[in-house]
Amino acid sequence: MTATQTASAAENPTAAGFRSGRSVPAIAWRNLWRNRRRTWLTAGGIAFAVWMLTIAISMQDGSFEIMIDNGARLMLGHVQLQNPDYQDDPRLEFSFRADQPLLQKLQQTDRVVAVAPRLQAFALVSSGERSFGAQITGVDPPLEAAWSTLPGMVAQGRYLETAGEAVAGKLLARNLGVDVGDELVVLGTAREGGVAALVATLVGTFDSGQPELDRSVLQVSIDDFRSGWNIPDNEVHALIVVADSVAASEEIAAGLGEGEDWRALNWRELMPQAVQMVEMKAIGAYVFFALIAIIVTFSVVNAFMMTVFERTPEFGMLMAIGMKPGAIQIQLQLEAFWLALLGVGVGWAASALFLLPLVNLGIPMPADAGELLARYNMPDRMYPAFSTTAAWLAAVIMFAGTQLAAVLPGLRIRRLRPVDALRAL
Amino acid sequence: MHVPVKLLLRLGWRNLFRHKRRNFMLLLAICVAVAGVVVMNSLIRGFQFDMQESAVANLTGHVKVLAPGYRDDPNIEKSFKLAADWQPDLPDVDVEGWAARVRIPAVIMSERETRGIQFVGIDPSQEDISFLGSVAIDGEFLQDADDDRVLLGKELARQLETRVGRRLVIITQGIDGKNREAGFRISGTFDADGTGLEKMFVFTGKHTLQEMVDADVVTEISVKVSQQASEPVAKRELGSLFSNLDVLDWQELEPQAAAMFVYADSAIFIWFLVMMGALIFGLMNTLITAVMERIREFGMLRAVGMRPGAVVLQVVLESTLIMLAGIIVGLLLGWLLVLWLADGGIDLSQYAEGVELAGMRSVLMPRLLPQDLVLVAGLSLVFGVLAALYPARRAVKIKPLEALRR
Numbered sequence: 001m002t003a004t005q006t007a008s009a010a011e012n013p014t015a016a017g018f019r020s021g022r023s024v025p026a027i028a029w030r031n032l033w034r035n036r037r038r039t040w041l042t043a044g045g046i047a048f049a050v051w052m053l054t055i056a057i058s059m060q061d062g063s064f065e066i067m068i069d070n071g072a073r074l075m076l077g078h079v080q081l082q083n084p085d086y087q088d089d090p091r092l093e094f095s096f097r098a099d100q101p102l103l104q105k106l107q108q109t110d111r112v113v114a115v116a117p118r119l120q121a122f123a124l125v126s127s128g129e130r131s132f133g134a135q136i137t138g139v140d141p142p143l144e145a146a147w148s149t150l151p152g153m154v155a156q157g158r159y160l161e162t163a164g165e166a167v168a169g170k171l172l173a174r175n176l177g178v179d180v181g182d183e184l185v186v187l188g189t190a191r192e193g194g195v196a197a198l199v200a201t202l203v204g205t206f207d208s209g210q211p212e213l214d215r216s217v218l219q220v221s222i223d224d225f226r227s228g229w230n231i232p233d234n235e236v237h238a239l240i241v242v243a244d245s246v247a248a249s250e251e252i253a254a255g256l257g258e259g260e261d262w263r264a265l266n267w268r269e270l271m272p273q274a275v276q277m278v279e280m281k282a283i284g285a286y287v288f289f290a291l292i293a294i295i296v297t298f299s300v301v302n303a304f305m306m307t308v309f310e311r312t313p314e315f316g317m318l319m320a321i322g323m324k325p326g327a328i329q330i331q332l333q334l335e336a337f338w339l340a341l342l343g344v345g346v347g348w349a350a351s352a353l354f355l356l357p358l359v360n361l362g363i364p365m366p367a368d369a370g371e372l373l374a375r376y377n378m379p380d381r382m383y384p385a386f387s388t389t390a391a392w393l394a395a396v397i398m399f400a401g402t403q404l405a406a407v408l409p410g411l412r413i414r415r416l417r418p419v420d421a422l423r424a425l
Numbered sequence: 426m427h428v429p430v431k432l433l434l435r436l437g438w439r440n441l442f443r444h445k446r447r448n449f450m451l452l453l454a455i456c457v458a459v460a461g462v463v464v465m466n467s468l469i470r471g472f473q474f475d476m477q478e479s480a481v482a483n484l485t486g487h488v489k490v491l492a493p494g495y496r497d498d499p500n501i502e503k504s505f506k507l508a509a510d511w512q513p514d515l516p517d518v519d520v521e522g523w524a525a526r527v528r529i530p531a532v533i534m535s536e537r538e539t540r541g542i543q544f545v546g547i548d549p550s551q552e553d554i555s556f557l558g559s560v561a562i563d564g565e566f567l568q569d570a571d572d573d574r575v576l577l578g579k580e581l582a583r584q585l586e587t588r589v590g591r592r593l594v595i596i597t598q599g600i601d602g603k604n605r606e607a608g609f610r611i612s613g614t615f616d617a618d619g620t621g622l623e624k625m626f627v628f629t630g631k632h633t634l635q636e637m638v639d640a641d642v643v644t645e646i647s648v649k650v651s652q653q654a655s656e657p658v659a660k661r662e663l664g665s666l667f668s669n670l671d672v673l674d675w676q677e678l679e680p681q682a683a684a685m686f687v688y689a690d691s692a693i694f695i696w697f698l699v700m701m702g703a704l705i706f707g708l709m710n711t712l713i714t715a716v717m718e719r720i721r722e723f724g725m726l727r728a729v730g731m732r733p734g735a736v737v738l739q740v741v742l743e744s745t746l747i748m749l750a751g752i753i754v755g756l757l758l759g760w761l762l763v764l765w766l767a768d769g770g771i772d773l774s775q776y777a778e779g780v781e782l783a784g785m786r787s788v789l790m791p792r793l794l795p796q797d798l799v800l801v802a803g804l805s806l807v808f809g810v811l812a813a814l815y816p817a818r819r820a821v822k823i824k825p826l827e828a829l830r831r
Contacts, residue, residue: 038714124539306447306714
């Protein structure tokens, strides 16, 4: 520290810089290092804020993306083609024709992993004396097994393979008092008020960890559903499109748009609750951003005020030899710029160092959160995604904050009279 | 070793006024941090409270009595008899309310649609302890336990394409294991925050449902206590009244809400640490400058015999004083902000479904707990002392002779 002080006493960089014709930004940079400790502490504050905001948002984004992707891969898919009226009012008659050209077009769309048909309706499932209401879903067993994560959640028995079989949610099976191998009778309302009926053997039960699904879903083969409910060939309630990522699915949905008798729904429309939860959390994140930014800006203002105060004689001298207050202000703004650059650079580096191993290895979640995570359909390890948006946003906020911080003490310089300033301290 | 604490305190206090503007900025930063933590705290507490209230109001109550096996296999056979004049006689607990219900799965059919539901027989006069006490009703609420109409959720009515005054058919299993089918007229529809409850529950008079299943039994007693703290006592006393039944508290009945509750506790700490982390850089910066400016002063004090311990204390005291001032103003500011937010609460109704998924209510009411304020104040002071340690060490290292020669 003595070394710096002696150096600055001997020749101050601004004066030296002007004489040697050095550029103003270089002078500003050198000025920063006249008080190393203060510069590092101030930059440290900026770096901390950038680091904190980047990793906090990255973790949140990571968990949202996982939640949405898992939700999509369980049963819903990332994109669904539906009759335009079906989403608001899931009636049996709101179906559409899924003919070969349409299927082919979907399968050949870039980044589409799987396409699967769906027929679904509410109906009464009975076994012996017991009856329960359930959502009956007709699926194509081999297709479904190829993409859905539900077959992997079979708790007892196995997943559907052919017609005549059914798998039920664990709770539904328990409520019905049935075991694998028992026969189920499904009774529902067909089109035009007729009776829809089908008989299937329970071959497995699944445990998705989501009580609502486990209590209400019965999957059967789509052919059984079609004959039971007497639905014409090729008519479906939904065509499920699975993409290779959530981000890709939005483009796919937008690209598909609408057809003659169908409309493409993206995950936002299929999972409105998840969207709302994401939005709600985002508001919290913005409040967080704002508070941290204010606190750090205050400490940068403080650092600048101390700097300007200590350098009052210097500014007086510069003004005495003809430097305009505006030029000194520019000098301060440049110092603020370098300071922010230093802080943001360190903050980014720290974020990258912190996040890179986690992006690959994941963070194990505490055991007592397990049940909660299961409800939101999240795995027990969280893989954050490095959010470049957050990194940029944090940087912009910090640059703006430090520029503002340099303006405030600079106002004092305009009021300085060189003679008084030279005598100050 | 004698350390003149009183003198040091006075010195520290005056030192703060040597640089009014600088210390004012620092004070502002501390205020924002403390007030921010207080507001966030109150929101998280409000969220916790909501979640617990929703879990309890969701026909759960604080403590519930169930027949063994009902939770695994909810049907009318897993039930118990209850005397008509039964009252929860719990000597050490202030019971806010209780309800005995018959709750069984059933299938509901309109002319057009079929759905699976929970069919609940209630005594309407007991239901002010559940969400039914506060929902908006379109049409009429059930009159009494003998009412033979049904009350269902607005969303369910929409899905069934029916409305108030129309008839519905409900099928459920009787005590003999055989299915019963009966027609009901709709007395009214209820409008809950999200659609989850609206889709799940259909209510009728308790006696009507008992008649339908052919058994004078109930499947649950739900008890709400007026003091959260007396919940374990209520559980214990109910346990001894019904030794052959399951007595469970809401944490056991709603494990997800309970887990979220614990999670919110740690969120409060994380918030606090982050805010203080952002603050500590500015605090240290100011303290170090304050020390470096006074090298001569410290050198002189040392030369006339001030002990290193006293020097450390001097710096720590200055930090503590400004922190204390910031904490007091910050707490006050935070408190005022919370009061302002609490006037009407924060309306989240545009996120109703997401709110429901998170187990909250559509209006978030911030809540201030005294122990949280004490915790914020105490931990902030600890941070103030921590931030002073490095500058204090720097001050101790000042050599009297060297400093005086400047």
